Amino acid sequence: MTTPLLSLRGISKSYGPIKANQEIDLDVAENSIHAILGENGAGKSTLMKLIYGVEQPDGGTAVWQGEPLHLASPAEARRRGIGMVFQHFSLFETLTVVENIRLVVPGRKAELTERIRTLGRDFGLEVDPLAHVHALSVGERQRVEIIRCLMTNPKLLILDEPTSVLPPQLVEKLFDTLRRLRDGGVSILFISHKLEEIRAICDRATILRGGRVTGHVDPREHDAHDLARMMIGRDMPEPMPAVATEGGDKQLEIIGLSYTPDDPFAVPLSDITLSVRAGEILGIAGISGNGQSELAGLISGETVLGREQHDRIFMMGKDVGQLPAAARRKLGFAFVPEDRLGRGAVPEMSLVMNSLLTAHSLKLVNGGLVDKSRATAFTNDCIRDYDVRTPGPEAEAGALSGGNLQKFIVGREIMLAPKLLFVAQPTWGVDIGAASAIRRRLIALRNEGMAILVISEELEELFELSDTIQVLHHGTLSQPLVTRDTKAEEIGRYMIGASPMKASA
């Protein structure tokens, strides 16, 4: 075996009492696509931050092309030939592509424009160098990020969950780019928790669990089931079977809703029509930033329609378009928002006080005063029933991990016993076990006759949950597609706007 490009031995990193990485060994070969596989919280991000110089390890050694490697900063990492594309893009929306790249890469504008075009042709990363970033799709923005890394001629490119923002068709295209890069002499560290993708593209895989390496495998020699077991340390729970139900009352109906937000960067919605019946789950698919947050605000009542918009949104049969959030909740509506900290929960307040946020209607307030003992009892029930890992009900919400806080918020809203439950991104940042528990719970509630609306970026999740799927793209909603008669590719076509012209953009 030849000298690996990057070789880590015994790398460890702790944050206070939390051991994020323990004794990590990792060899990345030249010209390979190497997967780092693990659940949320397994230590993938920490390891990448150590390799990219964002953080320094507490112990262990790193060897880069046969020489010891000590990185003090990402800038040094880039000089040594390590580039990274983060999950969340760092581009200035009001600048053009080439202007964004010029912030990092020295050179004349005309020359850079030419290099962007060349790189685009060579690696299938087509993007207009003179376009403004705010006008680009998510896929194009990702290409800009990759090009920006490639401009510094890296030997190793780290991609953090690169497919999480892409529709299925563009995933294939990204993989094509990655294979071309590998053949062109760039090794790739590919971070993901999606097993099929890793089997499709990676030559090697290192599996992390609880901050430790649990295996080095060739992913093509194992099926997804094997990989999942290595990743979560036990068998995957079975999904909850959905009982066929007669369509109940329409608990949510939106008819021909168009809405132009005040914020110029927000997505206008046009002619949205949907309905959710009791005993039914409707899933809304689509890549974030296509109007999801605008639609969610209009349904929850955080955004209210103007007086001229009558008969657009109905809940439990009532026109609620002008009703504020509190009034909609009184009708039997509950909502889990996509952002937990600062919206679904107040980070500086205890879990008890966060229970009060929406559960005050369950007699937790008595004569205008907070009934502390009832609120604490409610919180304890929620912590127990939804397996929230926390020191206790008095812990600050901000001190909980993302997944545990999500379990708390989902639990709190379900305990309100709503007629209509709206969950945006039910399992973002939640580990596989807890995610599957949340999904089972949602299906059980559906079987009991609750109307549930789910917005999610994860197609697999929507296929597991929904009776019907509609796709949101550029502020318009597709017709309803019955899940069991629909293929993922079909949803994917709607996700990128159906017409072949737009698909190549």
Add this chain to the structure above:
Amino acid sequence: MSLFASLPHLVRRQRASLAATLIAPPAALAVAIVLNLILYMIMGRDPLAVLHAMVLEPFLSWASFSEVLLKTGPLLLIAQGLAIGFRAKVFNIGAEGQFILGAIFASAIPVWFPQATGGWIWPVMLLLGAIGGALWASITAFWRVRLNANEILVSLMLSLVAAQFLYYLLLGPWKDPAGFNFPQSVMFQYDAMVPTLIAGTRLNVSILIALALSIVAWVFMEKSFMGYKLQVGGLAPRAAGYAGFKESRAIWLSLLIGGFAAGLAGAAEVAGPLGQLQRSISTGYGYAAIIVAYLGALHPIGIIISSVVMAVIYIGGDNAMVSANLPIAAVRVFQGSLLLAYLIAVAFVRYRLEWPAQTSAKGSTP
């Protein structure tokens, strides 16, 4: 690397410790005292004499301590009202104007009915004053809710308007006809004065009212659902929107409470130690109360302590002006440096300094 990269930067702490939160105000007070003593030394005064006059003398005689408590009253009232708004992130900076309007509203009774008698007069005056302050604050609330006009600017500018309105009254319709053309109202009749608490001092019942309202403020903020809603709005406005707590209601409530308390303080001042409406009814209570509120960590109990501290600075500063020949600006400088020291202290409660990593030392552990 550049100079900038070698400087330390602020890193947010995971959570602020209770001990640090409690230590911050006294630490700030100590730092402010030391800084000001150095300043007095540079000015050529004897720092120990100033310290004695400022910090000790207010406690040395019952007469001067009763004056401290007298000043505590309005500071405590205003600061409790303001703190409720500040915790909801509604920044009413115009308590001074609301204080003046309270004084004017309360004065209406003795000015228009100087012959009236009866035990009802002073309570009604206090109530009128509170209403006047709340009305003045409601102008700010209205524009904030209606046009999203910044409440800091509106309330602050309205304080200047209130002062001019006061001058107009004193130079015009409300001037005492037998007052040798001085800009002041008639002296109030006996029944228009808040009863004195201890014979021989100017201390009156309003300090008890202020303490009682402090307890009410504590119950409101710590126990009531309404106070909880205000805090949610202050800590996480989007969570308040998500839960359906109306922002406009929080703004109205915060400003009305702040105005009510400041107006009450203004009424208690004219119906107490002053006994008439004058140009100089307030020595910056409305602004000093902002410092009091923050120095008390916006907590009703903390504010009781910090209002006494601030009152001592007022009285002690007066003493020092006489005995140590300090300029009148000294008290303001002290207040200002105290606020500054406190803000810095609070920053360190929530953040810590982190020096750039020593790159050679790390990463090579065997």
